[in-house]
Amino acid sequence: MSHHLLLIIHLLSAAIWVGGHLLLVFGFLPQALKEKNQIIILDYERKYEPVGMTALVLLVITGILMAYKYGVSIEYWFQFETPIEKVVSTKLALLLLTVLFALSAQFRVLPKLEKNAEKLPEMTFHILSVTIIGVLMVVFGSFVRYGGL
Template sequence: MYHHFLLVIHLLAATVWIGGHLILATRYLPEAIKTKDLEKLKTFKDKFEPIGMPSLITLVITGILMAYDYDVTFTKWFSFSNGIEKVISIKLILFITSLTLAISAQLFIFPKLTPKRYHYVTILIIVVTLIAISMLVLGSLIRLGGL
């Protein structure tokens, strides 16, 4: 029952995280590119962060707890020994990549965002959205025993 509770909380947080990025990528980004009005992206980012960041933190916490529930402890991360360890390790790599991109966006991309530099934020949004979707697909493979 404990694992199922963690899974439900994890999926709810994933819904917020992935849903927000899909809305950003499919609704706000095309409009911002078309109109060259990047303020809409900044506004969305500012409004999404108060719910997106707690969702991401929830994903990390519940993900680690579920990994431990599958006996994939810290010492087994990145061992790629079995199907579930492979999925968890790949998800951790994708999370670290996503975190690196988020830090880069906060420090370098959004502070210098201009219509001439919109391609940086476009690439960032698409990559982070694809990473989030990839992590969802990988997580679904756990029920099948992993990769």
Template sequence: MNELHLLLILHLLGATIWVGGHILLSVVILPQVWKEKSVDKLFNFESRYEWFGMPALLVMLLTGARMAYLYNVKIDTWFAFETPIERVISFKLSCLIAIALFALSAQFYVLPRLKNNIEKLPLMTFHILSVTVISIVMLILGSFVRYGGI
């Protein structure tokens, strides 16, 4: 097994945890929260998933950066969009920035207000569904590497 294959396995394991957790949140937890009009399950899920999801995200960041270098896409061309592989990496990084912005908004604006105000649930739902869709898009983008990029 070479380095690239090992990195890909670790990257896919991280993606399984990250994307799977967000799909679970979107299709199981979130409907229960809406049905019960109680955000307790949401906060409970977040506190339990965070210790598992964040390390998975870190693994994906580290393995993704290393794989980019192994594909000869250096940091100075990460947003060049010139070659097919550069496009995949650039689009994935753009998605990652969007996820980071949603995460910052959720952590510092939405979640603190949601604890005391159920009326923030639609905004939190938008954040959750957006991150889930973006995460799935990143997964799909990654699959194009096998075919030389997009």
């Protein structure tokens, strides 16, 4: 697959992943917190999750394929030696953080949130963290255009 097509898929997937989280943070989270109504968040999660998770999987696949096209194969991950390695490694580290937050939310916070609105602050922390990480990944990805960090 051509690098350009991979980039287009990657950028569209990033728009869905990060855009969906920004919509959650600015569109739904304030209302849920104001009303102390966790159902607003849970309803959004149920609707967004199939699209968002598909976008995240595509981001990972296209990101890895593009890293290989830039010569950053698995043996160079987390080396932080060349400018492109720095971008790829930083984005991989942020991805691992995202996965940890997602697992925590899925198995620890969301089951409790279903029954108890008092878990909204903890879920808010998870939502804000994943959103900030997503925005950071977009920013770091933009440095590839300039040859890396």
